[in-house]
Amino acid sequence: MASNDPYTTKKVTSDAYADKVPLEGKVVAVLRGTVANRGLDLIPQPSRAVSKGEVHEVILTSEPVAPGSRVGAIAYLAFVEFQSGGILLSGDKVYAGGQEIGELAGFDMSHFPNHMNIVVRGEPRSGEERGISLNTKVSFLMRS
Numbered sequence: 453m454a455s456n457d458p459y460t461t462k463k464v465t466s467d468a469y470a471d472k473v474p475l476e477g478k479v480v481a482v483l484r485g486t487v488a489n490r491g492l493d494l495i496p497q498p499s500r501a502v503s504k505g506e507v508h509e510v511i512l513t514s515e516p517v518a519p520g521s522r523v524g525a526i527a528y529l530a531f532v533e534f535q536s537g538g539i540l541l542s543g544d545k546v547y548a549g550g551q552e553i554g555e556l557a558g559f560d561m562s563h564f565p566n567h568m569n570i571v572v573r574g575e576p577r578s579g580e581e582r583g584i585s586l587n588t589k590v591s592f593l594m595r596s
Contacts, residue, residue: 483528494558498542527576
């Protein structure tokens, strides 16, 4: 990571985003299971750009984490294919099938470039436990 990264040097924060388009995806794989000590390392940057058609994994945790944190206990929700390009931002409200499931906490890049892990603070119940099905709409909306 570059030593002049504006997020790690605290020159820019997520408050730099005045507005952004909502992002939507559809579930392409429903996940099951939880892990008590997953050990995900969230990158310090609060945002990631995604392109139309990219597939990324959504993971839930109830831990009070933020960009730069380590995440222990998680539940696997789903893999989501994005329907358009845009920006995901820490603090975005996340909905699955119209129900709010939590707030985007950050990003883990342990599987990148295959996919990134999008970590959401919310009740750590798997996609299967929540009754999520294939093609369920998942939305990421900027907090007001």
